[in-house]
Amino acid sequence: MSESTLLSDLVEHGKLNKAENVLLLWLDKHPDDFHALGNYTDLMMRKGHHGLAINLYRHILREWKDMPDEARPMLWAQIGQSLLLEGFNDPAEFAFNRAVELNPKEPGIYNAMAGCYINQAQPDKVIEWCNKALEIDPACGPALWNRAIGYLEKGEWEKAWPGYLEGNRRTQQRSYKEGEKMRMWDGKRNRTVVCWGEQGVGDEIMFASCLPDFIRKCANPIIDCHPRLEPIFKRSFPGVPIYGTRKTDQITWHVNHKIDSQIAIGSLPYHFRNSRDSFPGIPYLKADPECIAHYRNELEKLGPGPYVGIAWFGGEKKTRFDYRMVPLKEWEPIRATGCTFISLQYNKWGHKKEAEVNGLTHWDAPIDDLDEQAALIMACDLVISVCQTVVHFSGALGKECWCLTPSRPAWRYGLTEDRMAWYGDTVKLIRQRAGEDWSRVINEAASRLTAFKETYHADRNAARGADSIRVDGHGGMAAMAG
Numbered sequence: 001m002s003e004s005t006l007l008s009d010l011v012e013h014g015k016l017n018k019a020e021n022v023l024l025l026w027l028d029k030h031p032d033d034f035h036a037l038g039n040y041t042d043l044m045m046r047k048g049h050h051g052l053a054i055n056l057y058r059h060i061l062r063e064w065k066d067m068p069d070e071a072r073p074m075l076w077a078q079i080g081q082s083l084l085l086e087g088f089n090d091p092a093e094f095a096f097n098r099a100v101e102l103n104p105k106e107p108g109i110y111n112a113m114a115g116c117y118i119n120q121a122q123p124d125k126v127i128e129w130c131n132k133a134l135e136i137d138p139a140c141g142p143a144l145w146n147r148a149i150g151y152l153e154k155g156e157w158e159k160a161w162p163g164y165l166e167g168n169r170r171t172q173q174r175s176y177k178e179g180e181k182m183r184m185w186d187g188k189r190n191r192t193v194v195c196w197g198e199q200g201v202g203d204e205i206m207f208a209s210c211l212p213d214f215i216r217k218c219a220n221p222i223i224d225c226h227p228r229l230e231p232i233f234k235r236s237f238p239g240v241p242i243y244g245t246r247k248t249d250q251i252t253w254h255v256n257h258k259i260d261s262q263i264a265i266g267s268l269p270y271h272f273r274n275s276r277d278s279f280p281g282i283p284y285l286k287a288d289p290e291c292i293a294h295y296r297n298e299l300e301k302l303g304p305g306p307y308v309g310i311a312w313f314g315g316e317k318k319t320r321f322d323y324r325m326v327p328l329k330e331w332e333p334i335r336a337t338g339c340t341f342i343s344l345q346y347n348k349w350g351h352k353k354e355a356e357v358n359g360l361t362h363w364d365a366p367i368d369d370l371d372e373q374a375a376l377i378m379a380c381d382l383v384i385s386v387c388q389t390v391v392h393f394s395g396a397l398g399k400e401c402w403c404l405t406p407s408r409p410a411w412r413y414g415l416t417e418d419r420m421a422w423y424g425d426t427v428k429l430i431r432q433r434a435g436e437d438w439s440r441v442i443n444e445a446a447s448r449l450t451a452f453k454e455t456y457h458a459d460r461n462a463a464r465g466a467d468s469i470r471v472d473g474h475g476g477m478a479a480m481a482g
Contacts, residue, residue, distance in 0.1 A: 016046060020043055020047075023043065024040070034060055034063070034064040037056065038075070040056070041060065044056065045078065045082055050083075053082045054082045057078055057079045074109075077096060077108065077112050089120065093116050096116065099112075100113070105136060106136075107132075107133035108133070109133075110129050110130070110132040110143070111130060111142050114127075114129035114143070115146060118153075119410050121153075121407060124150070124154075127150040141167055142167070144167055145167030148163030152411040154415070155414055157274050157276070158275065164266065164270065165267045168266055168267045176257075176262060184262065184263055189218065190219050192218075192257060192258055192259050192260050192261075193214075193222065193262060193263060194259055194262045195222070195264075195265055196264060196265065197226050197229070198246070198265055201389050202391070202392040203266065203392075205285070205389065205396050207266050208229075209396065209423075210272045211284070213268070213272040214268055217271070222241045222243070223237065223240060224245055225244055227245070227246075228244075228369075232287065232374055235286050236284060236285045279422060279424075281422070282398070283397055285393075288375050291371070291375035295372075295379035298363075299340065299380070302340050302342075302361055305339070306340070306381035306382060306453055306456040307379070307382075308341050308381065308383070309382070309384075309390070310331065310344060311346075311384075312326050312327065313345060314385075325386060330442055333443050339449065339453055342360065343360045344385065344390050352364070370393075374393060378399055382399075382452060384402045387404075387405060391403045394423075394426065394427060395420060395423030400426060400428075401423075402428050402430055402448065403428065404432070404438065404441050404442075405441075407432045407434045407436070417429070430445055430448075
């Protein structure tokens with residue numbers, strides 16, 4: 001096996017550390033091999049070392065004297081991509097423009113430029129640059145996908161889903177027959193179809209709003225989901241075979257079914273969500289009733305209601321956590337309303353300690369176990385969260401949630417509406433305006449929460465009064481009978 005073949009094989013199978021060792025050993029003996037150095041830099045970019053990649057790409061541009069003509073624009077495009085992934089949008093745009101000047105016929109460069117505008121509240125720019133890529137190559141899968149994201153940001157569902165479906169078709173596929181690539185489900189009823197989960201847990205929960213449609217439409221539906229979602233999916237979709245194996249290729253259950261096609265869960269909207277009116281906006285997941293009662297009892301031990309679950313941090317670097325976080329210290333106007341607050345925050349970067357230092361109750365079990373988290377969400381009276389999985393869980397369960405939404409949100413949250421299409425009236429969006437910090441959003445949420453609390457106590461007092469009347473009435477009737 002040649003060095004290049006070995007390297008490609010290692011990268012394809014995700015063995016990036018071994019690939020890095022191969023390249024470093026090669027470069028020790030061939031320090032002037034700029035092609036190998038370029039491969040090493042690409043690898044650093046894959047591993048998320050974007051600052052190192054940017055500087056190595058710049059070094060190659062300066063020092064590679066006999067660089068092939070086609071390599072220079074691609075290096076500029078890689079610099080742009082690395083800058084973009086670190087949030088340096090203006091320098092990234094400069095790098096992409098330089099790449100376009102050098103090679104105006106490369107569709108990948110235009111598609112990379114489109115990436116500058118995704119999640120930047122500029123969907124028309126995304127669509128514009130993707131269209132330029134598609135003029136050169138109408139079958140450019142990444143451009144079809146990115147253009148779909150632009151349409152989704154605008155809420156143009158019918159235009160969006162064909163490109164989204166095509167992107168899924170080209171980049172992802174699972175097979176449930178040995179040695180065979182399976183056809184994608186065509187939406188016809190007479191099929192035994194596996195719908196498999198993809199992307200993050202939040203996306204899988206959101207796209208699961210299409211599962212009731214899929215189950216009704218398909219003759220023999222099967223669901224292959226994230227293992228953390230298996231218990232709640234089994235409760236929510238009884239009678240459907242559900243396997244929590246989407247994170248592994250080592251499955252055996254497929255031999256018990258005569259499967260003839262498959263579809264990614266993110267491709268279901270192509271069949272079922274082609275207009276705003278096609279979103280039913282009703283709950284579709286069910287938490288464990290006994291577990292809900294347990295957590296409600298635990299909440300009542302903490303003090304008076306209303307009981308409000310909060311989450312203040314979402315995502316990670318590559319999914320723009322900088323847009324999806326409101327530091328807990330900035331929540332003071334909300335917390336000053338006098339409600340009882342509970343942490344729903346996933347403890348990935350020490351958030352449990354942060355919650356406890358700030359006087360919030362943080363239970364491990366409902367954070368680590370999504371089935372228990374669903375029960376805790378349902379036990380709360382209200383959820384307030386930044387853009388993260390808690391929002392999708394609340395919407396899917398039918399628990400009222402207020403989402404603190406950045407001015408440059410992901411497509412799922414749209415750009416203008418005060419509700420999420422996926423969840424009807426359950427998830428309300430309190431939007432940050434362009435160029436402002438979070439203070440106005442926080443104060444608006446606090447004002448709404450004050451009103452929510454007043455209504456909560458008025459309803460409880462009215463309920464106690466009605467109970468009292470019923471008890472007195474029964475007592476009076478008993479006395480008269482005596």
